[in-house]
Amino acid sequence: MEEEIEQEIGFHLDEEIRGLVSAGFTREQAEGEARKRFGSITDTRESLARIDRERRMQERRASKFQDLVQDVGYAFRGFRRQPGFALMVILTLGLGIGANATMFGVVDRLLMRPPAFLKHPDRSGRVYLRRPVPDGAERIDNNISYRRFQELSAARSFEAAAAFYDDQQHAVGSGESARRMDVSLVSASFWPMFNISPALGRFFGEDEDRTPGGSPVVVLGYGFWQSEYAGDRGVIGKQLLVGPRPYTVIGVAPNGFNGMSARRVAAYIPITAGAHDEFGDRYFATHNISWLEMLARRKPAMSAEAADAGLTLTFQQSLDAQPENRPEMIARSRAELTSALYQRGPNRSNEARVAVWLAGVAAIVLLIACANVANLLLGRSLRRRREIAVRIALGAGRRRLLRQLLTESSLLALMGGAAGLLVAHFGGGVLQRALLPGVDWSTVPLLDSRMLVFAAAMVVITGLLTGLLPAWHAGRTDLTVSLKAGGREGSRSRARVQTGLLVAQAAMSVMLLVGAGLFLRSLRNVHSIDLGYDPFRLIVVQPIMRGERLTPSERGALTQRLLDRARTTPGVEKATLTFGVPFWRSNTIDLFVPGRDSLTGLGTFYQNLVAEDYFEATGTTIRQGRPLTLSDRSGPSRVAVVSETLAEKIWPGQDPIGQCVKINADTMPCASVVGVARDVRWGSLGDNDRMQIYGPMNLEDSGWLFIRTTGKPALLVEPLRRELQRLMPGAAYVNVLGVSSTLDFVLRPWRLGATMFTLFGVLALVVAAVGLYGVIAYSVTQRTHEMGVRAALGAKRGDLLRLVVGEGIRITVIGIVLGAAASLAAGKFLASLLFGVSASDPGTFILVAVVLLGVAGLASLIPAWRAARADPTSALRAD
Amino acid sequence: MPRAELDLLQGTLDVLVLKALSWGPRHGHAVASWIRATTEDDLNIEDGALYTALHRLEKRGLIEAEWGLSDNNRKAKYYELTDHGRRELRQEADRWSRYAGAVFKVLRATRTAAAR
Numbered sequence: 001m002e003e004e005i006e007q008e009i010g011f012h013l014d015e016e017i018r019g020l021v022s023a024g025f026t027r028e029q030a031e032g033e034a035r036k037r038f039g040s041i042t043d044t045r046e047s048l049a050r051i052d053r054e055r056r057m058q059e060r061r062a063s064k065f066q067d068l069v070q071d072v073g074y075a076f077r078g079f080r081r082q083p084g085f086a087l088m089v090i091l092t093l094g095l096g097i098g099a100n101a102t103m104f105g106v107v108d109r110l111l112m113r114p115p116a117f118l119k120h121p122d123r124s125g126r127v128y129l130r131r132p133v134p135d136g137a138e139r140i141d142n143n144i145s146y147r148r149f150q151e152l153s154a155a156r157s158f159e160a161a162a163a164f165y166d167d168q169q170h171a172v173g174s175g176e177s178a179r180r181m182d183v184s185l186v187s188a189s190f191w192p193m194f195n196i197s198p199a200l201g202r203f204f205g206e207d208e209d210r211t212p213g214g215s216p217v218v219v220l221g222y223g224f225w226q227s228e229y230a231g232d233r234g235v236i237g238k239q240l241l242v243g244p245r246p247y248t249v250i251g252v253a254p255n256g257f258n259g260m261s262a263r264r265v266a267a268y269i270p271i272t273a274g275a276h277d278e279f280g281d282r283y284f285a286t287h288n289i290s291w292l293e294m295l296a297r298r299k300p301a302m303s304a305e306a307a308d309a310g311l312t313l314t315f316q317q318s319l320d321a322q323p324e325n326r327p328e329m330i331a332r333s334r335a336e337l338t339s340a341l342y343q344r345g346p347n348r349s350n351e352a353r354v355a356v357w358l359a360g361v362a363a364i365v366l367l368i369a370c371a372n373v374a375n376l377l378l379g380r381s382l383r384r385r386r387e388i389a390v391r392i393a394l395g396a397g398r399r400r401l402l403r404q405l406l407t408e409s410s411l412l413a414l415m416g417g418a419a420g421l422l423v424a425h426f427g428g429g430v431l432q433r434a435l436l437p438g439v440d441w442s443t444v445p446l447l448d449s450r451m452l453v454f455a456a457a458m459v460v461i462t463g464l465l466t467g468l469l470p471a472w473h474a475g476r477t478d479l480t481v482s483l484k485a486g487g488r489e490g491s492r493s494r495a496r497v498q499t500g501l502l503v504a505q506a507a508m509s510v511m512l513l514v515g516a517g518l519f520l521r522s523l524r525n526v527h528s529i530d531l532g533y534d535p536f537r538l539i540v541v542q543p544i545m546r547g548e549r550l551t552p553s554e555r556g557a558l559t560q561r562l563l564d565r566a567r568t569t570p571g572v573e574k575a576t577l578t579f580g581v582p583f584w585r586s587n588t589i590d591l592f593v594p595g596r597d598s599l600t601g602l603g604t605f606y607q608n609l610v611a612e613d614y615f616e617a618t619g620t621t622i623r624q625g626r627p628l629t630l631s632d633r634s635g636p637s638r639v640a641v642v643s644e645t646l647a648e649k650i651w652p653g654q655d656p657i658g659q660c661v662k663i664n665a666d667t668m669p670c671a672s673v674v675g676v677a678r679d680v681r682w683g684s685l686g687d688n689d690r691m692q693i694y695g696p697m698n699l700e701d702s703g704w705l706f707i708r709t710t711g712k713p714a715l716l717v718e719p720l721r722r723e724l725q726r727l728m729p730g731a732a733y734v735n736v737l738g739v740s741s742t743l744d745f746v747l748r749p750w751r752l753g754a755t756m757f758t759l760f761g762v763l764a765l766v767v768a769a770v771g772l773y774g775v776i777a778y779s780v781t782q783r784t785h786e787m788g789v790r791a792a793l794g795a796k797r798g799d800l801l802r803l804v805v806g807e808g809i810r811i812t813v814i815g816i817v818l819g820a821a822a823s824l825a826a827g828k829f830l831a832s833l834l835f836g837v838s839a840s841d842p843g844t845f846i847l848v849a850v851v852l853l854g855v856a857g858l859a860s861l862i863p864a865w866r867a868a869r870a871d872p873t874s875a876l877r878a879d
Numbered sequence: 880m881p882r883a884e885l886d887l888l889q890g891t892l893d894v895l896v897l898k899a900l901s902w903g904p905r906h907g908h909a910v911a912s913w914i915r916a917t918t919e920d921d922l923n924i925e926d927g928a929l930y931t932a933l934h935r936l937e938k939r940g941l942i943e944a945e946w947g948l949s950d951n952n953r954k955a956k957y958y959e960l961t962d963h964g965r966r967e968l969r970q971e972a973d974r975w976s977r978y979a980g981a982v983f984k985v986l987r988a989t990r991t992a993a994a995r
Contacts, residue, residue, distance in 0.1 A: 011949070012908045012911070012926060016926075044931060055938040
């Protein structure tokens with residue numbers, strides 16, 4: 001380029017000089033004049049070079065853009081010619097990307113996204129206290145006492161600190177609308193730790209949050225304000241019953257704010273006020289009540305380690321002030337500021353683990369989908385290999401062709417990504433609520449910027465994964481082979497690559513299906529456990545006094561009234577009293593039997609106090625003897641009913657009826673066993689919690705009601721609640737729910753695992769089957785000529801079928817073997833999530849193999865059938 | 880030359896070059912000579928500035944360049960107007976005549992014309 005400029009300038013000067021000389025100048029004079037007229041040559045040279053460089057860049061960009069437009073247009077024309085292909089690809093990718101985007105949203109919520117509006121989340125966190133316990137281990141607590149909170153707040157590591165307690169079962173409201181809601185008890189210093197201002201009114205301040213009892217003021221949650229008060233702006237000053245006493249509404253929190261809770265918070269009250277209601281004056285004087293959590297933000301200048309060190313020091317000083325703490329225990333105690341997200345702290349629950357597992361599963365599904373699409377694109381590009389060869393021969397650069405193929409796959413990935421976002425938008429909501437019920441998803445828009453970025457990344461990865469393979473393969477096209485008419489032998493490497501992809505798909509499908517099978521079996525095992533009672537016909541009624549004081553006889557009268565009213569309610573078959581509810585409320589005791597040493601080694605003994613009709617109402621049938629009756633309540637002798645396992649373990653081989661058992665102390669009078677009942681699973685689903693002993697309950701005890709319904713309990717819950725609520729005095733109310741919902745919590749992990757794995761497993765299977773079908777179909781059309789030859793040489797239809805199906809089966813078998821090996825290896829990590837089935841359960845593996853082979857056989861059979869039906873002569877002539 | 884006058888000159892140069900090429904392709908030297916002759920050297924244009932104008936116009940797409948042979952068989956870079964360039968020339972010529980005409984009207988005005 002510089003040469004041209006030189007030439008141009010040179011030409012000009014020469015011409016100018018020539019003209020001047022012919023006008024009479026001498027050579028030298030002419031040169032001088034020419035240069036003078038020109039001006040600075042070096043400057044001009046530079047300017048021209050710069051301008052030309054810019055022009056070239058402009059042209060290159062324009063031509064690149066033109067190329068891109070051309071490629072896109074070409075790709076779209078190709079899609080229009082084969083809409084089925086394009087649709088299938090987009091659908092496949094859409095499902096894969098959509099599943100991943102949704103799972104990303106869930107994992108993001110649990111593990112990555114800090115609480116909304118939190119200031120400086122990188123410097124903020126929850127405080128965890130570590131203390132050594134006698135047997136050498138370490139106890140990690142994030143629940144601390146109010147006094148400890150006050151002492152730790154003074155730590156120099158902190159810029160700000162607040163106390164909070166998210167109560168999911170706080171009584172709110174009065175009369176018929178009394179309900180348990182999510183109420184957050186927060187210190188006044190909580191509000192400034194977030195970037196928020198009230199939607200209405202104001203937040204409470206230090207004056208309203210002083211020990212001992214704070215002020216009864218409440219800030220409403222935005223959603224609660226909308227649903228309960230219809231957004232009435234005159235709500236300020238109104239009274240709301242929170243816990244046992246009325247609180248005055250002073251403000252409304254902004255939309256999307258839920259403090260540190262993932263759930264929708266209905267109201268916020270000062271922590272001192274709520275604590276006083278619950279614990280009286282004791283809560284701030286002692287260290288014994290550890291209930292609240294601490295949110296803190298360290299100073300910007302301090303590193304995390306330095307802040308933790310300073311905090312530990314303050315913690316140790318606080319421990320030291322308690323005379324009962326031993327110095328060596330204090331020395332080994334630590335305090336630290338960990339993530340603001342509970343699921344990232346040391347006490348995380350299973351939810352996060354399950355979510356991460358499922359995200360991994362979704363990623364596998366996407367990989368399968370990508371493998372599928374890559375295969376399809378590969379097949380397609382090979383169908384066009386002659387066209388590609390001609391284009392290369394005519395001078396199109398290989399790079400240009402590569403770019404064109406990549407453009408195609410990128411376009412497909414882009415459209416797949418758009419489809420995926422649609423899937424995430426509509427299906428995602430369902431998934432989120434199934435995975436994490438109770439979490440307030442409204443604070444996280446389904447399609448927010450992080451998910452869009454994630455989806456975009458997925459699109460890029462997918463486009464590359466699916467496009468590079470065929471592009472690379474096309475780049476290695478041997479021109480002469482492809483140009484020859486009837487290049488029908490097909491390249492070896494093509495077959496290997498396609499087969500490899502199919503094997504990978506089959507292997508991954510196996511892994512997912514095995515997971516699904518194991519979870520389904522776990523679920524079935526869990527469902528088929530004999531719980532010992534009928535949860536699907538039972539309702540539990542929990543009377544909550546909420547500060548109303550009743551004498552024991554008044555309480556007894558109330559209980560009787562509740563029982564009587566319940567018994568006359570239509571739809572109620574039986575009503576009885578109980579102290580405990582399985583998985584919810586229980587009482588463990590020590591038992592003593594005369595003439596025996598301690599019984600503690602036998603396991604856990606659960607005691608339940610029950611009224612008459614209990615065993616009939618719950619379905620816990622009596623195997624021997626008799627149930628407890630009305631007369632047992634105030635009868636002269638003490639009686640008890642025991643469960644089968646208890647009888648078996650304490651009096652093996654003997655008749656338990658009439659035996660003597662002493663409850664809680666050896667000095668207690670005997671209770672005589674009058675009946676043996678079916679075992680009930682009380683504390684967990686394992687085999688160790690099956691020993692119960694039942695005694696008669698008095699009306700004055702704080703018993704709950706068990707109601708047996710004739711029909712479905714769900715239909716009776718609300719009518720029953722209304723009926724019984726009328727009997728409750730003052731601010732007291734009843735909590736009524738079906739017993740089966742207490743089981744939901746216990747069953748959820750397996751239900752979840754089974755649902756998700758099955759869903760994804762079936763998806764993977766469908767995608768893999770479609771992929772296999774596509775590849776076999778293509779391979780068959782390529783081998784039409786070969787089929788024709790074979791048929792002409794005497795092969796029968798059956799032989800041809802066997803040939804093609806055999807290929808499909810062979811691929812699948814290899815995939816199954818690899819997938820099974822991978823599943824066995826990964827099984828260790830899954831084992832803790834299963835129930836009653838081992839991670840290498842052979843039955844499941846065999847079933848999965850059979851299913852996969854069946855599907856693969858079918859997917860190969862269809863194209864094979866069509867090939868075998870082809871007319872041999874036209875096949876021979878085919879190209 | 881002072882900067883302000885130089886900028887004005889660049890804009891003017893562009894339209895002069897476009898005009899110079901309106902009769903057909905020419906190489907840079909021919910353009911320079913023609914402009915000098917037609918303006919009777921009143922504008923004192925440096926040739927270097929002229930070539931800068933030519934290259935800029937090429938970058939803007941108003942003219943396009945091609946190497947060819949001059950009368951005396953030497954390699955020279957010939958420039959030609961594009962359609963876009965022709966349109967630009969028309970617009971610029973129009974604007975210039977209106978501009979010059981307006982200025983000329985003011986300069987020729989008598990006192991009485993202004994008072995009215």
